[in-house]
Amino acid sequence: MMTPHVIARVMLIAFGVFLVSVPWLIPALLNPFWVSVVAEIMIWSLFAASVNLLFGYVGLLSFGQALYFGFGMYGVAIGVATLGLSFWPAFGLGIVAAVVIALVSGILAVRLTWHYFAIITVVFSLIFYFFAVSVKPLTGGDDGINFALPPTFSIGGYTGSFGDASFQYFFILATVALCFFLMHRVIQSPLGKAFVAIRDNDVRAALIGLNVYQIRLIAFVMAGFLAGVSGALFAFFGRYASASYMFYHVSGEAVVWAIVGGAGTLFGPIVGTTLFIVIRELVSTHWEHHALIVGAMAILVVILAPKGLVGLWNEWLLRRGARTAGAAVKTKLQTEP
Amino acid sequence: MDILPILALNGLIWGLIIALIALGLSIIFGLLDIINLAHGDFFMVGTVLAWFTLALTGNFWAAFLIVPLIGFLLGALIQRTVIQPIRNVAALTIVATFGLSLILQEVVRMTFGTTPRRILPPIPGTFPMFGINYDIYRLFAAAVAIIALAGFFAFLHRTKLGTWMRAVRHDRETAIAMGVPAQRVYVLTFGVGFALAALGGVVAAPITTVEFRTGVDILPFCFMAVIIGGLGNLPGTAAAAVLLAFLEGIIQSFADPTVARISSLVLMSAVLLVRPQGLFKGLTK
Amino acid sequence: MTEPVLRTENLSKRFGGLTAVDRLNLSIPSGRLHAIIGPNGAGKTTLFNLVSGLLSADGGHVFFRGRDITGLKPHEVSRLGIKRTMQIKSVFAQLSVAENLWVTRNAGKRFQHPLRAAARDHETRERVELVLEQSGLSALADRPAGTLSYGDVALLEIGMALISDPELLLLDEPTCGMSPAETERAVARIKQLARTVDIVIIEHDMSVVFEIADDITVMTQGGILASGRPDQISGDERVREAYLGRPEDEDYVEDVINA
Numbered sequence: 001m002m003t004p005h006v007i008a009r010v011m012l013i014a015f016g017v018f019l020v021s022v023p024w025l026i027p028a029l030l031n032p033f034w035v036s037v038v039a040e041i042m043i044w045s046l047f048a049a050s051v052n053l054l055f056g057y058v059g060l061l062s063f064g065q066a067l068y069f070g071f072g073m074y075g076v077a078i079g080v081a082t083l084g085l086s087f088w089p090a091f092g093l094g095i096v097a098a099v100v101i102a103l104v105s106g107i108l109a110v111r112l113t114w115h116y117f118a119i120i121t122v123v124f125s126l127i128f129y130f131f132a133v134s135v136k137p138l139t140g141g142d143d144g145i146n147f148a149l150p151p152t153f154s155i156g157g158y159t160g161s162f163g164d165a166s167f168q169y170f171f172i173l174a175t176v177a178l179c180f181f182l183m184h185r186v187i188q189s190p191l192g193k194a195f196v197a198i199r200d201n202d203v204r205a206a207l208i209g210l211n212v213y214q215i216r217l218i219a220f221v222m223a224g225f226l227a228g229v230s231g232a233l234f235a236f237f238g239r240y241a242s243a244s245y246m247f248y249h250v251s252g253e254a255v256v257w258a259i260v261g262g263a264g265t266l267f268g269p270i271v272g273t274t275l276f277i278v279i280r281e282l283v284s285t286h287w288e289h290h291a292l293i294v295g296a297m298a299i300l301v302v303i304l305a306p307k308g309l310v311g312l313w314n315e316w317l318l319r320r321g322a323r324t325a326g327a328a329v330k331t332k333l334q335t336e337p
Numbered sequence: 338m339d340i341l342p343i344l345a346l347n348g349l350i351w352g353l354i355i356a357l358i359a360l361g362l363s364i365i366f367g368l369l370d371i372i373n374l375a376h377g378d379f380f381m382v383g384t385v386l387a388w389f390t391l392a393l394t395g396n397f398w399a400a401f402l403i404v405p406l407i408g409f410l411l412g413a414l415i416q417r418t419v420i421q422p423i424r425n426v427a428a429l430t431i432v433a434t435f436g437l438s439l440i441l442q443e444v445v446r447m448t449f450g451t452t453p454r455r456i457l458p459p460i461p462g463t464f465p466m467f468g469i470n471y472d473i474y475r476l477f478a479a480a481v482a483i484i485a486l487a488g489f490f491a492f493l494h495r496t497k498l499g500t501w502m503r504a505v506r507h508d509r510e511t512a513i514a515m516g517v518p519a520q521r522v523y524v525l526t527f528g529v530g531f532a533l534a535a536l537g538g539v540v541a542a543p544i545t546t547v548e549f550r551t552g553v554d555i556l557p558f559c560f561m562a563v564i565i566g567g568l569g570n571l572p573g574t575a576a577a578a579v580l581l582a583f584l585e586g587i588i589q590s591f592a593d594p595t596v597a598r599i600s601s602l603v604l605m606s607a608v609l610l611v612r613p614q615g616l617f618k619g620l621t622k
Numbered sequence: 623m624t625e626p627v628l629r630t631e632n633l634s635k636r637f638g639g640l641t642a643v644d645r646l647n648l649s650i651p652s653g654r655l656h657a658i659i660g661p662n663g664a665g666k667t668t669l670f671n672l673v674s675g676l677l678s679a680d681g682g683h684v685f686f687r688g689r690d691i692t693g694l695k696p697h698e699v700s701r702l703g704i705k706r707t708m709q710i711k712s713v714f715a716q717l718s719v720a721e722n723l724w725v726t727r728n729a730g731k732r733f734q735h736p737l738r739a740a741a742r743d744h745e746t747r748e749r750v751e752l753v754l755e756q757s758g759l760s761a762l763a764d765r766p767a768g769t770l771s772y773g774d775v776a777l778l779e780i781g782m783a784l785i786s787d788p789e790l791l792l793l794d795e796p797t798c799g800m801s802p803a804e805t806e807r808a809v810a811r812i813k814q815l816a817r818t819v820d821i822v823i824i825e826h827d828m829s830v831v832f833e834i835a836d837d838i839t840v841m842t843q844g845g846i847l848a849s850g851r852p853d854q855i856s857g858d859e860r861v862r863e864a865y866l867g868r869p870e871d872e873d874y875v876e877d878v879i880n881a
Binding site for chain 1: 366370372374419422423426428429430431432433435436437438439440442443444446447553557560564593595596598599602603605606609610613
């Protein structure tokens with residue numbers, strides 16, 4: 001009996017198998033170029049997930065996650081290019097930098113809600129964007145900086161490095177999968193339930209004893225962590241960092257991906273990001289105005305399907321589950337005398 | 338070029354133009370509860386339409402009439418087709434306006450192209466003042482902006498439509514209960530908002546570059562004016578726009594322009610956190 | 623004389639030019655169900671908001687079992703054991719009934735565990751099932767709370783107030799908008815609860831008030847008009863005039879008392 005639970009499980013396993021086989025499957029079917037597209041999709045999915053954690057689960061719409069992405073990215077880039085760090089210290093620097101700035105800005109931003117919260121997240125990201133542009137010798141401004149890639153690790157004679165397309169792919173896959181797994185655990189935990197309660201009714205949440213400010217701050221820092229990891233991965237992936245990735249357009253696109261994919265669902269960010277990046281890759285070779293599609297889809301989804309694709313899918317599953325349950329009850333009633 | 342009086346005057350005049358645009362943003366924010374991320378692009382569309390008017394008719398002055406009108410119609414259309422259907426998912430309107438922003442920029446790229454163009458000032462020449470030679474057109478632009486601002490406030494306080502707008506902004510439910518047609522007011526508001534930004538675009542077109550990215554640059558500044566001036570405080574917003582642009586102009590004469598920009602943003606954050614009703618509440622009615 | 627469970631001292635709250643609560647001195651003893659009645663705008667809900675921390679006082683103090691709780695934030699007041707329901711019923715509409723209760727029970731813990739699966743928490747699960755049964759909501763456990771009838775939402779709210787072992791329950795018009803049958807259920811529940819928990823209730827329905835209250839305080843214009851046992855209050859001329867209204871209503875009150 002194909003209950004919703006079984007369908008979801010099967011799909012998850014199939015998806016996992018697909019992801020793991022990409023480095024062999026895709027070059028065989030298409031073109032090795034698409035392997036790096038999948039890797040890029042994963043990085044940006046993680047970024048969209050940081051938006052989704054805040055908006056879909058806690059109800060805070062941040063339009064400034066690019067700031068933490070930027071800190072993760074620059075932590076790595078500056079760590080390698082200026083400080084001469086090797087892979088793991090640079091990775092760590094990027095993540096720590098993103099988390100610290102998320103904590104500092106979160107302490108201030110989380111005091112606000114609704115429109116003012118969204119506005120101040122943009123303002124914070126703009127402040128650092130302009131700052132990054134102005135310290136061009138360090139950050140390369142909008143043009144950015146390139147850096148040489150340090151190897152990831154060496155065991156025995158084997159050296160793993162992002163220079164190797166397969167290794168790069170699996171490292172990104174492992175990191176992103178780990179982050180999504182952690183997100184899944186948090187969402188299922190008491191903290192995750194508290195998130196949703198606060199999103200639903202923050203006055204009631206305070207009255208039952210939840211420290212709303214503190215819990216929102218925790219979510220904000222977690223989202224900063226996710227964005228920082230994606231920024232760090234991005235820097236290693238492209239061996240490149242640029243201030244333009246801290247601009248609010250980048251944050252805005254991630255918001256669109258998260259919402260089209262399905263806010264408040266675990267896989268929404270992945271679906272949304274995949275959709276838009278694939279469209280971009282397919283369309284941009286023939287037509288340079290694919291941003292039009294992004295804009296149009298953002299509007300259409302908000303008007304017609306605010307729950308997003310995964311949201312619609314979940315609803316369909318629920319209705320189907322109710323029907324199968326209803327059918328089961330009916331047959332039961334019929335067999336009883 | 339780095340002379341203080343010129344930069345200060347430039348700042349002042351830009352401030353007046355931005356005041357126009359920011360007022361449009363403020364009424365949309367105040368009445369419709371929408372963070373309009375496309376508002377800078379409304380301004381940009383205004384500059385582009387001005388360019389097209391000039392290219393098609395050879396007459397720049399016509400743009401002062403045609404462009405705000407087109408802007409009003411576009412705004413009304415957008416409100417009916419995009420904004421109205423999503424009034425229930427309030428948090429997501431910001432996403433829709435972001436999408437709108439992308440669309441506007443792409444459409445301009447498709448029709449106008451990506452090369453920045455310039456419009457020659459319709460009133461050439463300079464006028465000696467304060468020991469420098471200052472562009473006459475800029476003075477004219479300032480005059481137009483001031484007249485437009487005065488006209489807007491007159492509309493708001495002296496006409497029936499303007500009074501309806503103020504009523505809905507002040508207390509939506511009571512206004513509706515008193516028979517104000519809220520629906521029409523929303524359409525009107527968005528239309529007027531677009532028109533104001535577009536007018537700002539026409540006025541500014543000869544003194545800035547016309548290209549698809551100018552909206553993105555101007556948007557943060559408009560929000561600064563709205564927040565620092567105080568949401569719902571229209572005179573405050575106008576005053577804040579003028580003051581901020583004037584100060585940035587002055588700071589530019591001795592520091593990196595980004596320093597000025599960062600300071601304004603920091604001020605804006607402080608206002609949001611400490612005094613969200615804006616700095617000018619109580620000083621203006 | 624034992625410490626009153628709730629006491630206010632010169633408590634004041636102003637909204638612009640309006641004084642909602644005016645130097646209020648209220649003392650509520652433990653062990654007796656206390657009802658606060660009064661016309662609209664008397665300041666009753668404002669009083670609850672001040673006690674539960676949703677509003678900050680402009681003057682005066684609030685004491686809970688002798689401890690000064692003035693100025694504490696809502697979640698801090700809640701953790702002390704003071705739970706309340708709202709005038710406009712307020713639950714987590716998108717969560718199921720069971721999840722509402724679960725979240726409430728868990729919220730009392732200082733630390734929200736970020737990684738352990740919530741489903742593993744057996745103790746909380748059992749408490750939720752117990753309260754569901756006691757409230758008569760077991761059949762609706764998986765329904766989103768937003769889809770419930772008004773009366774069931776009210777019962778859920780009371781269940782949420784109970785599940786975290788409250789010391790003091792503040793019920794704001796619990797029977798408002800209920801059908802007679804629902805009111806009966808709610809009243810029975812409240813009477814049952816009053817045996818173990820201190821309860822203060824704001825009510826407009828006089829039959830309910832006179833049925834369950836041990837003490838009544840009448841508030842008007844931010845202050846106390848009268849305070850005492852039900853028979854004292856119903857006999858008080860000023861109360862009749864200010865609140866119970868016209869001579870025709872007096873017969874109604876007589877009927878209720880003599881019922």
